[in-house]
Structure formats: structure tokens, C-alpha cells
Amino acid sequence: MAKIFIYPGTSLILSDLVARFGHTPLGAAMAIRERVQTAGFESPPLQITPEEPKKGLKYAAVEVPSGVRGRMALYGPMIDDADAAIIVNEADLSFGCMGCARTNELLVFLVKKRGIPVLELMYPRTDEEGIAFVKRIRDFLENLGRKE
Amino acid sequence: MTGKVRIAQLSCGPEYSGVQKEIEDAAGSVDAEIFFPDISLKEIKKSFAEFGLDVRSPDLKLAIARAKALVEGRIEADAVFIATCFRCAEAAIVRNELRHYIASNSKLPVVSYSFTERTTSGTLLTRMEALTTIARRRALLARERQEGLTMGIDSGSATTKAVVMRENEIIGTGWLPTTGVIDSAEKVIELALAQAGVNRGDIQAVGTTGYGRFLVGDHVGADLIQEELTVNSKGAVFLADTQHGPATVIDIGGMDNKAISVMDGIPGTFTMGGICAGASGRFLEMTSKRLGVDITELGPLAMKGMARQVPMNSYCIVFGTQSLVNALAAGSSPEDVAAAACHSVAEQVFEQQLQEVDIKEPVLMVGGTSLIQGLVHAMGELLQTEIVVPPYSQYIGAVGSALLSSGFLKER
Structure with a gap:
């Protein structure tokens, strides 16, 4: 079972697909849940404190806006931890989104820089494309299993 | 090396900010010349795609492609200057990644800078001078022993x-x-x-x-x-007896701070900051004055205090002093205030500057502030490493x- 970083990180469909094919999805839900469920924080709605943008400094310099660094504090450790990644480009907003174009650029770059297996797909716009989309994800994840 | 040092400029926006001439003047004053690496449109598209950072600004795409051409040796240069607008998030990401990319894949000295329309050649002079020294005087900088x-x-x-x-x-x-x-x-x-x-x-x-x-x-x-x-890097590795291999030199000065990533005694990447005095030795001087102790007593005093007991944020020397006065008025001990001041300065240098250089051990702290024990301790805690203060570090x-x-x- 491999740890798969999913992009967009908030995509429940992508997260579900990865889990269905027997791997562990690394996405926003886990990081957010961890924070929301941690007792003692008083920083609604996401329970992210000013410490997060500081932690994000590992991934982006101080001149990069705090919102990008705060997001990187959530996603950066997942990229470090991932065995592979699935990137869906130009996804519809309803499919999932990171909320920030600059974070998107940096995340995809850092995933590629790690040199792990990456499946890069365009978001499907028709039924046929949708079927092919799921098939490619299935093949990628099955192959990962075989390699292991 | 004889003749002018050729500095490749990778940038977005200096022409439109009205500071291109300032950059060229700064280079000219240290007998260097700025040039823009020439590459074809085809190369731009290919290099940009290979690099993998999918930015939207075409000038940043061009900067990425130029960096690749330099690293791959398709274009020759003696040094690299990366410059983009202050406050542009996309550019900040690119600047950071290009600096890492060039430093880890080539021997080219590199410095980056985020400018405003107020940037002058005087601001850039020390950085340009360091770049040209590293390029021009490698033989001199390789000197390991003082003679005569x-x-x-x-x-x-x-x-x-x-x-x-x-x-x-x-x-x-x-x-x-x-x-x-x-x-x-x-x-x-x-x-x-x-x-x-x-x-x-x-x-x-x-x-x-x-x-x-x-x-x-x-x-x-x-x-x-x-x-x-360059001089401080050389002095630091000489006194700490770490002339070979990597080292990181931190110098929190009276007016500005330097963080330098050194290899074999020669600086690779460096930052020089300190627009705000709150992150400098000056703030610690003010703290000791307010506490009524000599600056030499501030370090030992800070070692006895708990920084976390006092909320202090010296992002600005005025606000920092305000926190200091408030804390004392609220009954905080001078020990805790001294520790908080040291922690605040260390934290700012850590956040603002040390993220821009690759921290490699040993980490050497030098300059007068390295004698302030509490500051060295705070920096060591932030970096999770033991900081080395060489003998004669203030000299x-x-x-x-x-x-x-x-x-x-x-x-x-």
C-alpha cells in the first residue's frame, strides 16, 4: 500500500478512488481533520494559527504571502511523505481546489521535484473522458502495487 | 580573472520599476557588467516545461529558461543576479527556487533581490561587490593561512x-x-x-x-x-577551523544582518537584510540600555530568563521597545525581558533570512552580537543545532x- 498525494488536495472523488484501489490518499481532509480535532486551538474555522505560515517557511521563503505558506504547512509534509502522486490539471471547482493559484504552482513543482511516480491527467469533460480518466488512475495505482 | 565580471541577470519587472539603470550602475561600480542570457523561443518553451514550475508570468518563464541555460553551460557567466518585484508572490516562489537550483547545480555565485521603485545602486553595491569578488578573486579567497x-x-x-x-x-x-x-x-x-x-x-x-x-x-x-x-566568511571559517567543506555563517550586525552559505571558505549564496532595526544588534543595545545593564551583561542575564514569559515581537524597533516597556511595567523580570529580546531578534533573522540560504552545519555565529550568550542560545534553539562561536568572533x-x-x- 502506497501513500498517494492527490491534487487538488480537497478532491473527495480522487481521495475515494485512491482508497478504493487499496492505497492511502494524502489530501486536505486529513490535515484539516487533525487541526479541527486538536484540542486547545482557538483559531476557527480551520484551527490554523500563525505558527502554520512559519512552518511553511520550509517550503516557501518569507516573501511568499502567508496564505501560501500556511497552505504549504499542510501540504508540504504530505509531499515529503508521498510515494506517488496524482495530479489533475484544470479541474472543475466542484471537483476540488486549493483556493490559491500560487500554491497550485508551487505544489505541482515540488511534487515533480521529488522524482516520485506521478500521474498527470486533464480533468474529464465528457462521459468517455471520465471512463478513461478512472481507468488511467486504476492502472497507475495497480502498477504501483505491482512494483511494490 | 581580468576584464569585467559578467553577471547574468534573471529578472521580472526591473525595467518597468525604473531600477534597471540602478542595477547596471551598481555592477558598473565594481567593474562588472550585467547581461541578459540570449535564448531562442523554442528553448524557452522547452526549458520552462522541463523545469516544472508552471508560472503564469512570461518574464518569469524566461528567467527560468535562462537559469537552465546557465546551469547547463549553454551560456557562460561569472555570476548570477536574480531580481523581481517586492510583494509579487509568484516571483518570490520563482526567485527562491532558482536560487536553490543554481546553487545546487553549478558553481556560479548567486544573489537574489526583491526591489521596489526606491531601490538604488547604493543598496545593491555590497551584494554586487561580493558577487564579483567571488568570481574574480577565487584564488585570493582560497587563502587558508595568514603570512607575514x-x-x-x-x-x-x-x-x-x-x-x-x-x-x-x-x-x-x-x-x-x-x-x-x-x-x-x-x-x-x-x-x-x-x-x-x-x-x-x-x-x-x-x-x-x-x-x-x-x-x-x-x-x-x-x-x-x-x-x-566575503571577508567575514573567510574570517569565520579561519577562526572556527572549518576551512574545508560546508558551513553557514550568521552575522547579526549593528545595522544589517548577513546569512552566508559557505563551501570551502567561499560564499555560495548569501542574504543581506535588516531594513528594520528590530532584527539587529541595535535592538539589543536599546534593550540593555532600558534594563540599565551593559550590553556585555545582557547575554548572561537572558540565559537566566524565560523568553516565553514575555510577549515580544521586535518586527519594528518602535513596537519592540513598546513591548519591552509594557512588559517591565507589568512586572516582568529583567531576566525574562532580556531573554525575550534575544529570542525575538533570533526569530526574525531565522524567519526573514535563514530561509533563503541552505543551512549546513557547522553554523557559525560571528560579530559583536555573537558574544551575547542569550542570542546564540535562542538561535541554536530555533535551528535545533549547536551554534559555534569561534574565538575572537567580534573581530x-x-x-x-x-x-x-x-x-x-x-x-x-
């Missing part, structure tokens, strides 16, 4: 220091607060000569560094007048100058 009888003078913004060295040993030192640049230099020279027991005429070579380096250098007829980035610039000037050794 030489003197180094560091004319800093807060203090002036002089050191006399003979055959790799420090035999005389002088240290005084800077008042008049030449006056202070004269006095520390006398102190160092007296301690060394030598006459000025016996000195075979002199080097100067620091803000007053040109003025003092002209006054004493220096053989070497050199900015503090680092003067030692580096004395060491390097022995490359110009002559009988007088």
Missing part, C-alpha cells in the same frame, strides 16, 4: 575593530564604538599595534572592510578594500581582512 605581519580593520556601523596578525596568530586587537569613521579607526589601530608591540611601519599589508572601508582604506593606504560578506571582519591582505604581502 598584517593588519585588518573593520569599520562597522556600530563598532570599529582592528587586528594585527603575525604568521597565522592574532597578536594585537583594538575595539571601540564607531564615532568619527577615521578617528575611530586611528584609535583602534593604535590599540592593536600597542598590544602587538609593533610599529605601524612594520606592517607589511593592510586590509579594510565594513561600511567605512573605502574611507579608512584610502586613509591608511590599504592593499585590500573588501566588502564584509571577524578584521581577522578576515588581515588574513586576505597577506595575499598582497610586501616588504615595507
Whole structure:
């Protein structure tokens, strides 16, 4: 079972697909849940404190806006931890989104820089494309299993 | 190297900010020239796609493609200057990634800068000078041993220091607060000569560094007048006996801070910051004054306190002082306030500057502030490493100058 970083990180469909094919999805839900469920924080709605943008400094310099660094504090450790990644480009907003174009650029770059297996797909716009989309994800994840 | 040092510029926006001439003037003043690496449209598309950072601004795409051409040796340069607009998030990401990419894949010295329309050639001068020194004087910077009888003078913004060295040993030192640049230099020279027991005429070579380096250098007829980035790196690795392999040098100065990533005694990437005095030695000086202790007592005092007991954020020296006064008025102990001030300065340097250089051990802290034990302790905690403070760390610039000037050794 491999740890798969999913992009967009908030995509429940992508997260579900990865889990269905027997791997562990690394996405926003886990990081957010961890924070929301941690007792003692008083920083609604996401329970992210000013410490997060500081932690994000590992991934982006101080001149990069705090919102990008705060997001990187959530996603950066997942990229470090991932065995592979699935990137869906130009996804519809309803499919999932990171909320920030600059974070998107940096995340995809850092995933590629790690040199792990990456499946890069365009978001499907028709039924046929949708079927092919799921098939490619299935093949990628099955192959990962075989390699292991 | 003879002739001009060729500095490749990778940038977005300086022409439209009205600062391109300032960049060129800064380079010109240290006998260097700025050039833009020429690449074809096809190369831009290919290199940009290969690099993998999918930015939207075409000028940043061009900068990425140019960086690849430099690293892959398709275009030759002696050094690289990366410059983008202050406050542009996309550019900040690119600047950071290009700096890492060039530093880890080539031997080109690289410096980056985020400019505003107010950037002047004077602001850029020390950075350009360091870039050209690394490119032009590699042989000089490779010097590991001081020879003969030489003197180094560091004319800093807060203090002036002089050191006399003979055959790799420090035999005389002088240290005084800077008042008049030449006056202070004269006095520390006398102190160092007296301690060394030598006459000025016996000195075979002199080097100067620091803000007053040109003025003092002209006054004493220096053989070497050199900015503090390269000189301090050299002095630090010499005194810490880490001349080979990697090291990181941190110098929290009276007016600005330097963080330098060094390999074999030669700086690779460096940052020089400190627009706000809150992150400098000046804030600690003010803290000690407010606490009614000498600056030399601040460090031991801070070691007895708990930084977390006092909320202090010295992002700005005015607000920092306000926190300090409030904390004392609320009954905080001087020990806790001293510790909080040290922690605040260390935290700012950590957040603002140390993220821009690759921290590699050993981490050396130098300059007068390295004697403030509480500051070194706070920095060590933030970096999760043991910080090395070499002997004579407050004389680092003067030692580096004395060491390097022995490359110009002559009988007088």
C-alpha cells in the first residue's frame, strides 16, 4: 500500500478512488481533520494559527504571502511523505481546489521535484473522458502495487 | 580573472520599476557588467516545461529558461543576479527556487533581490561587490593561512575593530564604538599595534572592510578594500577551523544582518537584510540600555530568563521597545525581558533570512552580537543545532581582512 498525494488536495472523488484501489490518499481532509480535532486551538474555522505560515517557511521563503505558506504547512509534509502522486490539471471547482493559484504552482513543482511516480491527467469533460480518466488512475495505482 | 565580471541577470519587472539603470550602475561600480542570457523561443518553451514550475508570468518563464541555460553551460557567466518585484508572490516562489537550483547545480555565485521603485545602486553595491569578488578573486579567497605581519580593520556601523596578525596568530586587537569613521579607526589601530608591540611601519599589508572601508582604506593606504560578506566568511571559517567543506555563517550586525552559505571558505549564496532595526544588534543595545545593564551583561542575564514569559515581537524597533516597556511595567523580570529580546531578534533573522540560504552545519555565529550568550542560545534553539562561536568572533571582519591582505604581502 502506497501513500498517494492527490491534487487538488480537497478532491473527495480522487481521495475515494485512491482508497478504493487499496492505497492511502494524502489530501486536505486529513490535515484539516487533525487541526479541527486538536484540542486547545482557538483559531476557527480551520484551527490554523500563525505558527502554520512559519512552518511553511520550509517550503516557501518569507516573501511568499502567508496564505501560501500556511497552505504549504499542510501540504508540504504530505509531499515529503508521498510515494506517488496524482495530479489533475484544470479541474472543475466542484471537483476540488486549493483556493490559491500560487500554491497550485508551487505544489505541482515540488511534487515533480521529488522524482516520485506521478500521474498527470486533464480533468474529464465528457462521459468517455471520465471512463478513461478512472481507468488511467486504476492502472497507475495497480502498477504501483505491482512494483511494490 | 581580468576584464569585467559578467553577471547574468534573471529578472521580472526591473525595467518597468525604473531600477534597471540602478542595477547596471551598481555592477558598473565594481567593474562588472550585467547581461541578459540570449535564448531562442523554442528553448524557452522547452526549458520552462522541463523545469516544472508552471508560472503564469512570461518574464518569469524566461528567467527560468535562462537559469537552465546557465546551469547547463549553454551560456557562460561569472555570476548570477536574480531580481523581481517586492510583494509579487509568484516571483518570490520563482526567485527562491532558482536560487536553490543554481546553487545546487553549478558553481556560479548567486544573489537574489526583491526591489521596489526606491531601490538604488547604493543598496545593491555590497551584494554586487561580493558577487564579483567571488568570481574574480577565487584564488585570493582560497587563502587558508595568514603570512607575514598584517593588519585588518573593520569599520562597522556600530563598532570599529582592528587586528594585527603575525604568521597565522592574532597578536594585537583594538575595539571601540564607531564615532568619527577615521578617528575611530586611528584609535583602534593604535590599540592593536600597542598590544602587538609593533610599529605601524612594520606592517607589511593592510586590509579594510565594513561600511567605512573605502574611507579608512584610502586613509591608511590599504592593499585590500573588501566588502564584509566575503571577508567575514573567510574570517569565520579561519577562526572556527572549518576551512574545508560546508558551513553557514550568521552575522547579526549593528545595522544589517548577513546569512552566508559557505563551501570551502567561499560564499555560495548569501542574504543581506535588516531594513528594520528590530532584527539587529541595535535592538539589543536599546534593550540593555532600558534594563540599565551593559550590553556585555545582557547575554548572561537572558540565559537566566524565560523568553516565553514575555510577549515580544521586535518586527519594528518602535513596537519592540513598546513591548519591552509594557512588559517591565507589568512586572516582568529583567531576566525574562532580556531573554525575550534575544529570542525575538533570533526569530526574525531565522524567519526573514535563514530561509533563503541552505543551512549546513557547522553554523557559525560571528560579530559583536555573537558574544551575547542569550542570542546564540535562542538561535541554536530555533535551528535545533549547536551554534559555534569561534574565538575572537567580534573581530571577524578584521581577522578576515588581515588574513586576505597577506595575499598582497610586501616588504615595507
